[in-house]
Amino acid sequence: MSIIVVNSEANTRRIAMVESCFGSSGQPLGVPGRVLVGEGVLTKMCRKKPKTRQFFLFNDILVYGNIIINKKKYNKQHIIPLEEVKLESLEDDNQYKNGWLIKTASKSFAVYAATAVEKGEWMAHINKCIDDLLRKSGKKAVAEHAAVWVPDGEAPVCMHCKKSQFTLLNRRHHCRKCGAVVCGPCSSKRFLLPNQSSKPLRVCIHCYETLTQAINKNHNSHDVAHRGVNADSSGEEDSDDEEEINKGQPESHDLVSVFRPQFKGSQYSMLRNDNTNA
DSSP: OOOOOTTOHHHHHHHHHHHHHHGGGSOOOOOTTOOEEEEEEEEEEOSSSEEEEEEEEESSEEEEEEEEETTTEEEEEEEEEGGGOEEEEOOOOSSOOSEEEEEOSSOEEEEEOSSHHHHHHHHHHHHHHHHHHHHHHOOOOOSOOOOBOOOGGGOSBOTTTSOOBOOSSSOOEEOTTTOOEEOSGGGOEEEOOTTTOSSOEEEOHHHHHHHHHHHHHTTOGGGOOOOOOOGGGGOOOOSOTTOOOOTTOOOSSOOOOSSOGGGTTOSEEEOOOSOOOO
């Protein structure tokens, strides 16, 4: 596979098309040296259920968003610098197949492709872009990554105390350090996790104790911004930042990629330098 020439007209046109699909709500994507490598639809594991998302792979960033009108309009644009990304393959189970983790310092989540071939292509090309970026910049890969949140449906009771059952009144919360689903009393503490936020975040009792002990050992207690207050006092929301979805939008692998019409039936296409029209 050959990647589009950086300054080619086709690459510029395709990046402009992606920008237009996000409209004024998205950030500009056309910067010198940026190449649109490929794009497609993946199923992202959100807090409450899996949802289809449109992904765009560039040579330096990964962009994804909600699908409002297929091929024409997306919103809730997310931009992930590839230098921060680490991929981790997931084993297939009875319910979910062809998945892998996209892990960064601030947020980590699972995605699933329609086929094993698509999974292999996505992972191979993302990893190649990451390797190229790190080699050119001389930087080292990020060592610490945010935890992947356990989906709500996998935890009918608190994963810490094993007693508290979740109801409409007894809400689920997520520990920002380990990703476990916990009840309010078991996540009443906060701790500063600089990679995720400038403010102390909700953590479970176990992680709070572990983090506090580590800080005390290093004699850096003056840098800790936690007070052991009730975690609800700051107004922090545990809601999924992508809960809103266009009504009627299919939640299955029936969306095809924007470019390369000969790839119909596949949600993944790596763009080639062949002077053909998009």
